[in-house]
Amino acid sequence: MNRKGYFYKTMAEQNQYDLPTKHALKDVIHNLLREETNMRRPGMLLGKIQSGKTRTFIGALALAFDNGYDIGVVFTKGTKALARQTTQRLEEEYRTFIERDELQVFDIMNVPENLVPYELKQKLVFVVKKEKHNIERLNKVLFERYPSLAEKRALLIDDEADFASVGFEKTERETYDLRTISGALDDLRSRLSRSSFLQVTATPYSLYLQPENYHFKESEKMFKPVRPGFTTLVPVPDEYVGGEFYFEESEQEGSLASFVYESIDPEELLIMKKEDRRRFKLEQALTSQKISSMRRAILQFIVGGLMRRIQERTEGRSLPKYSFIIHTEMKKSTHEWQEQIARSVVEQLTMGLEESPQLVREEIQLAYESLRQSLRAEHCSDDIPSFQSVLYEVSYALQDGQILVAKVNSEGQIEELLNEKGELKLRTPLTIFIGGQLLDRGITISNLIGFYYGRNPRKVQQDTVLQHSRMYGFRARKDLAVTRFYTTREIYETMKRIHEFDRSLQDAFESGGHDGGVVFLQADTNGKIVPCSPNKIMLSKTTTLKPWKRMLPLGFQTGYKTHIQKSVKAIDRLLQGREKEPFLLDIELAKKIIQYIGETLTFNEGYEWDKEAFLSTMQYLSSQSEEHKGKVWIIPRMNRDIARFDEQGRFISAPDTPTGEVGQARTLAVDTPALILLRENGRKEKGWMDAAFYWPVLITPSTTPSTIYTSGMDTGKG
Structure with a gap:
């Protein structure tokens, strides 16, 4: 592979690519030259949402031009605006080459009818919306108007490529459009003399995790799964802000991220949906x-x-x-x-x-x-x-x-x-x-x-x-x-x-484990946890497991003392004499404690505790333990006095202390889960109901593989 060619060298100097980006660009083209890629086995450029994927594939295309490719075709989502944005971005990045008559960029719908040999000798980039008329125009340009182009080596880049995501069905129309566009692209590729196929996405799950076959409802044709021939990761700079910030760092009280999210009353969304003066009047916008x-x-x-x-x-x-x-x-x-x-x-x-x-x-x-x-x-x-x-x-x-x-x-x-x-x-x-x-x-x-x-x-x-x-x-x-x-x-x-789901799969891809690095599990009708196909996972019932994950109920109030003290005393009796040091407890007794706790908590609107998922997760992790099969580590903490809200008026999300019981739980939870039981005093001045209660925190073992688990039943739908 030519690593010092004119196009790549110019782009690298112009954009000041850092070392990880240079490695990614070279990896893409090296693999495209070495591997045969097509619609069934594309190359994959995998990045995070808005992390620089476009910049990366534009650089990779420049390197491709130094290595025998003459044509680039960039397929975008089906909107004029996005096609225009992509075209303008390519023109901006390749301006030096365009000004020197070395390269031209065209929206496929605006390709001139009289390109002359001087222009056809240049490197050409076509931007094509993934819709019927654009693809028909591309076929006409390549095979009818300028047939010499079909003999040249082409790199087809499918931007934002996905079939469908795990856990969801496409609509009938989407499925039809998908089949039509996929078929048209496949036909296009087969008619070109020499072509490579690169898909660019931040959401590649279906491409890696499809079932072995798939039947469209309205057709006897079988969908052949797309499995990438290789995967190159887009480097993520320190300045990138994604789900880790909004959904993980935000749980650290006092952190910058903890201030970002603000809750909306669901009733407000109904008011925002349509005008109804019985609910809200515009003239009260400043006071209502x-x-x-x-x-x-x-x-x-x-x-x-x-x-x-x-x-x-x-x-x-x-x-x-x-x-x-x-x-x-x-x-x-x-x-x-x-x-x-x-x-x-x-x-x-x-x-x-x-x-x-x-x-x-x-x-x-x-x-x-x-x-x-x-x-x-x-x-x-x-x-x-x-x-x-x-x-x-x-x-x-x-x-x-x-x-x-x-x-x-x-x-x-x-x-x-x-x-x-x-x-x-x-x-x-x-x-x-x-x-x-x-x-x-x-x-x-x-x-x-x-x-x-x-x-x-x-x-x-x-x-x-x-x-x-x-x-x-x-x-x-x-x-x-x-x-x-x-x-x-x-x-x-x-x-x-969704972020946790995404993070688990991203971690598996980055470690090279997308062929088997994520375990998919489901509770069957008898409550047993069994392996399942990823297309059986329903996101609304999903729990994502990883090493040392914390699971706990949030956003709750306790019942009145007279209503909950029986359940609290039942837990007290189970822990009697063992309140100071961690100990192993049979899983069935641990589950009984969680059942008792469930009887003491009521949840505010927008919050819920999937107690069944909590219980079955604890049972599953316990069953996987080699050292203490069927057991759970219990870490009791008595006489706690935490407030219900933090200084910003938000529900406390970290009743456990990182250097205390969490540290101890992580030490113990090697291949056996640890259940922290915090006995809170529940004082009224702290926002509670003047009733003691237990707050459970489950810590998964350090050996937990990336696992996507659902307590939802198999509906037969993807």
């Missing part, structure tokens, strides 16, 4: 508690964005523009209603500066205090703007019309909103985007510091939900300090479950 989260979200976006602009101005840097997304529904009528609400909030804040200055000041101060706490968590105390300076900037921004509310729910609108880089244009210092599917199709939205999300992940594919996560990507730490993510607790917990 019915949209308190939306109002807080908009205010914190305005205040946070302006705080960052003040900081940048103080440092003598250019002032960035910031964005905020509202994404709850697909319907255009909903977007129109949400646009009215958002504009009403902004307009009434502006009018309130004169009509209700004290009310507006108080609202701004609440947002300021929240953001100041997270800035402090990021150790930014020295340059936090004063409240007076922020109040002035907010007042000026409102009166000066610096806040734009933009609805994005049609191809025409989004094309008008794209800048020269193919990103959503930020025309004002602060822009609020409202939309649906078009906002989750890979369109880049820069400087995103607010995300109000209401799509219910249980109704869509896992890969789609991950693509919705627009807050993933490269983020400056100071921007993260003013970033907020708003959704219901139920949706947040489901997205967290």
Whole structure:
């Protein structure tokens, strides 16, 4: 392989590729040259959501041009906006070659009808939407208009490639479209003289974990599983912010990440769905508690964005523009209603500066205090703007019309909103985007510091939900300090479950274990835990296991003392005389303790404890122990006095101490699970019901393989 060719060398110098990126680019092309790749066995470029996959495949294509390839075909998702963004990105990256007449980039629908030999000798890149008319045009260009191109070596790149995600069915229409497009691509590849096939994705699960065969309902044809011929990982820089930040670091009390998530009342999402004056009136946008989260979200976006602009101005840097997304529904009528609400909030804040200055000041101060706490968590105390300076900037921004509310729910609108880089244009210092599917199709939205999300992940594919996560990507730490993510607790917990699922599979891929590094299990009708095919896993009932994972109930209150003391005393008797030191307990008695605990807890809206999953997980892990089969380590802790809420008014999520019982549990849990039992006093002044109770924390063994487990029953659906 030529590693020092003109195209690659120019791109490497221009983009200053770091060593991991150089290794990834060379690995891709080395494998494409060595392996025969096709639709059934593609090469795979695997990266995280918004982690630089496009930059990587553009670099890989440049290296391919130095190694015998003359044509690149980049297949994008089926929107004009994304095709335009991809085309503009390629033109930007390859500008040096384009200006020297060494390479040309075309949207396939705009290829000239009179390309001359001078142009046909150049390297050519075609951007093609994955839809019928684009692929028909590509066939016409390659095999009819310019048949000499079909004799050249081509690299086909399928961007955002997926068949379907584990645990979900495609709709009848999606299945039909998928079959049509896959067949067209396969036919195209077979007609080319020499071609290689590279798929680029952050959600590759179906490609690795499909069942051995699959029958379409409306056809006798069997779907042949796609299994990658090789996998190259996109390097992830330190600046990348993904699910680890939003769903793992956030559990560390006082951390920057712990301030990001804010809960939405599910009733508010119903109000945001359509106009109903019996529930909410637009003229009350500044005062109604019915949209308190939306109002807080908009205010914190305005205040946070302006705080960052003040900081940048103080440092003598250019002032960035910031964005905020509202994404709850697909319907255009909903977007129109949400646009009215958002504009009403902004307009009434502006009018309130004169009509209700004290009310507006108080609202701004609440947002300021929240953001100041997270800035402090990021150790930014020295340059936090004063409240007076922020109040002035907010007042000026409102009166000066610096806040734009933009609805994005049609191809025409989004094309008008794209800048020269193919990103959503930020025309004002602060822009609020409202939309649906078009906002989750890979369109880049820069400087995103607010995300109000209401799509219910249980109704869509896992890969789609991950693509919705627009807050993933490269983020400056100071921007993260003013970033907020708003959704219901139920949706947040489901997205967290998706992240855990994603993380387990990513870990297996990175360690080379995707051929058998993840165990898929299911509870059968008799309660036994048995291996199962990944397409039987239903995400809504999924528990992801890994070494030393903590499992515990959250977001609860206890029952009254008279109602729960019988269950608490039953646990006391089981532990009597063994309250001070860890000990091994038979799994059946451990399960009885959990059953008793379940009788003492009631959960707030949006929170639930899947007790059955907790029990069956504990039983499964105990059954896998070689040293203490059928046993569980019990680590009792008495006379605890934890508060129900933390300083931010959120439910405590870490009743156990990392250096205390958790450390001890990790020492003991080698191949046997450990159950920490915290006997809390439950005092009223701490937010409880003046009733003692037990708080269980299950620690999985250090030898636990990556495991996806479901307590849901097999429905026969994927």
